[in-house]
Amino acid sequence: MRLAGAAVARVLMLLAAALLIIASASAGENNTVTPHDEVRALVKAARQLPMHDPKKEQLYRAALKLSPSDPQALFNLALLLQTSGEYREAARRYREVLKQNPADALAHYNLANVLLAADNPDTWQRAAWHFRRFLFYVDHGEKFDKAKAALNGLESNLAALYAPYRDKHYSRDQLTDRLSRIEPADTVRGSSKYDGPRLPLMLNFAVQSATLTPAAKQQLDDIAAVLSIPALSEDRIQIEGYTDSREHPEFETRLRYARQRADAVRQYLLHAHKLKSERFTIKAFADLEVISPNNTPEGRAANRRVELYNLSRGSKVTAPLYH
Numbered sequence: 001m002r003l004a005g006a007a008v009a010r011v012l013m014l015l016a017a018a019l020l021i022i023a024s025a026s027a028g029e030n031n032t033v034t035p036h037d038e039v040r041a042l043v044k045a046a047r048q049l050p051m052h053d054p055k056k057e058q059l060y061r062a063a064l065k066l067s068p069s070d071p072q073a074l075f076n077l078a079l080l081l082q083t084s085g086e087y088r089e090a091a092r093r094y095r096e097v098l099k100q101n102p103a104d105a106l107a108h109y110n111l112a113n114v115l116l117a118a119d120n121p122d123t124w125q126r127a128a129w130h131f132r133r134f135l136f137y138v139d140h141g142e143k144f145d146k147a148k149a150a151l152n153g154l155e156s157n158l159a160a161l162y163a164p165y166r167d168k169h170y171s172r173d174q175l176t177d178r179l180s181r182i183e184p185a186d187t188v189r190g191s192s193k194y195d196g197p198r199l200p201l202m203l204n205f206a207v208q209s210a211t212l213t214p215a216a217k218q219q220l221d222d223i224a225a226v227l228s229i230p231a232l233s234e235d236r237i238q239i240e241g242y243t244d245s246r247e248h249p250e251f252e253t254r255l256r257y258a259r260q261r262a263d264a265v266r267q268y269l270l271h272a273h274k275l276k277s278e279r280f281t282i283k284a285f286a287d288l289e290v291i292s293p294n295n296t297p298e299g300r301a302a303n304r305r306v307e308l309y310n311l312s313r314g315s316k317v318t319a320p321l322y323h
Contacts, residue, residue, distance in 0.1 A: 039063045043072050051083060071100055075107060087114050102251070105137035109147060116150065121161060122193065125289035128154040132245060132287075155293040161192055162291035165200050166302045169219060175199070175226040179235070183314045197310035200291060203265075205304040208247050210260035212268060220265060223308070224273035235312035238281050239265050242307065244300035245287040259284035265306050281311075 046059035057080055063073040078093035094111035097104055112130035115123040131151040138144050170178070183196030194200065201223075203216035212220070226232060241262030243254045262282035269275045292299035 035066050039067045039070050039073065042066070043070070043076065046076065051080070056080060069096070069100060071097055071104075075104075078107075079110065082110060082114055087117055090114050102133075103137060105134050106143075108134040108137070109143055112147070112150070116154075121157075124154050124158055128158065128290065129288045155290070158290060159292055159299075162194070162200075165192075165194050166202065166292060168202060169215075170199065170222065172222050172226055175223055176229065176232070179226060179232060179237075179308065179310050179313075181310075181313065197313040199308055201265075201306045201308065202302065203261075203306055204301070205261055207244075207300075207304070208257060210257065210264040212264055217268065217272075220268050221273070224269050224275060227269075227275060227279075228273075232310075234279075235310050236279050236281070238283060238309040238311050239263075240283045240285055240307040240309060242289065242303060242305050243286045244303040245290070245294040246300060247304070251286060254286035255284045258286045261304075261306050 042059045042063040046056050046063070049056040049059070057077065060073050060077040060080065063070055064077065067073065074093050074097050078090045078097065081087075081090035081093065091111060091114045094107050094114065097107045098111070101107070108130045112127045112134065115127035115130065128151055131147045131154070134147050135144065135151065138147075178194075178199045179197050181195070181197045183198075201216075201219060203219065204213050205211070227235070227237065239262045241258030241260065243257050243261075245254075247257055248254050259282060262284060266280050266282055269280065270277055287294070287303065290299075290303045291305070292302040294300050294303060
């Protein structure tokens, strides 16, 4: 289902506006129709049509042509796309809703299910995060029960997938191997994101802290040595900071902790080992991606980590959702 062109959209908008004018006139009200009125009329008309009527999508898209950020039109179009199995655009539309209102619980719930429908480990992390956000805002009901069950299943799958990488100190040979790998363009079902040029560093960050321990510095000394070998000496590295989900109730604050951790690693590599600053970028992901359930102290400690990603050999660079 796609919009049949500007002419169709224009006709639909004029029809909706005309209907609104007639309704206003019959009620003895002011006959002036604003763009906001047209959008509301289009959305209202769309909601009254059956789910599989092609005009339903056309009306929502016509509303978005008038007001591209209208939350009702965005949400309802996303829901329609979700039910039609058009998950890629549905996810994009739900994200647009959440950029305007990060506390929209139902958008979190629906987006989590869209990501879950992809049945790909690359999307499990984001699906789990959106289920957690939904559960933060909602504490009862059928959707609450479903979200909780889905989150438990996702965290169990993620824990099993990433178990080999937790609580690990890498030797220089292991670091060289990991950071030298070329990332495949396509994800193979059952594979781990750590099969490519990416590795998680268990640096034992305390809660709400970015302080590097002596053991953390020892691991970073080995990393600096590996990044100085001829094969890797010019590669660009992204340093990503993460938190557990309970370090602070505010997501923006958790993002700040994550960025501080990534920056602490960057500063150590620059000042202790004189590596070139232009080789490094930092990103903050907070608790968007976990490698262990957050319901135990050990799991939360594993999630308070930093990851290195070799941008020069990678093919799937991700970015934070709202930062």
